[in-house]
Amino acid sequence: MRIVAAFDICLKALAIFLFFSALGLMVNHFSPQGIPLIYSPPPQTEINGIKVPLIDEKQASRHLNEPGYAFVDTRHPEHFHEAHVPGAVFLPPEDVQERFVEAQPFLMETDTLILYCYGPDCDMAERVAGFLSQMGYKSFMIMQSGFSAWKSSGLPVESSRR
């Protein structure tokens, strides 16, 4: 009799498990916060021996205002001043050494730096990451989809100078 009762409890527990798992899968499917069912590690590149994940604007936006993360805008000055990721530090590859003096106080060596340029076709973020790795920074991510994807996704932007 006890075995039957125990079996009954297990069966009902399994039913609850399956019902709420299915509910979770359904909500995830329709939710804007939804994630892929199967996780695949982000593609990455290697810069001066450091593995750098290549992320998209949605993944990058999760680190907006998060302590320990800093955005670095590597585009041309006029485009940076027009609009950029809120709080992003301006550091273009052209005169990176001069600009780095201004940018350095905003970039902690322990931070993970999220660099971006226009989109997947520009290499400015990689070039600046290469320079920063020589300056002692060790943790980078590159928002490969670029600022154009950030803006068209409706993510927040600001146009203040830094």
Added chain:
Amino acid sequence: MKIQIRHLMLLARILIGGLFIYASAHKILNPADFAVSIRNYMILPLGWTNIVAITLPWIELGAGILLLVGVLTRPSALLITSMLLVFLLAMVNAYWMGLDIECGCFSSPGQSSGKIGPLYFLRDVSLFLTSAFILFFDKGDFSLARR
């Protein structure tokens, strides 16, 4: 009024049910963050972590609500007891491996829910015993439905 076992049972159900509902809320709203927490434990194959992050908080929520209102109380307690056991083993494993990670129990990595340590084991064991108490001794008092 004399405190009886059924009053303790109600208290245990409110505690465990309420805690699981609370714990599930942040994970349901931020599945990507919870998936990162799961990956930090380095137990599951990476490919599985998202599906666990999607489903587990809903099981926590469902079992928590059922426990609180007293519907399918013992099956819910079985689920919660099993989850607490798995969480405990995962935390002990992470501690033993020397992983310096947040527990991810009630919030995201980066937010302060604290690094895993012996106090976390103690908390989990206490909850495990409370949940097991419901599983083995619930008689269906103060419940919307009998067992």
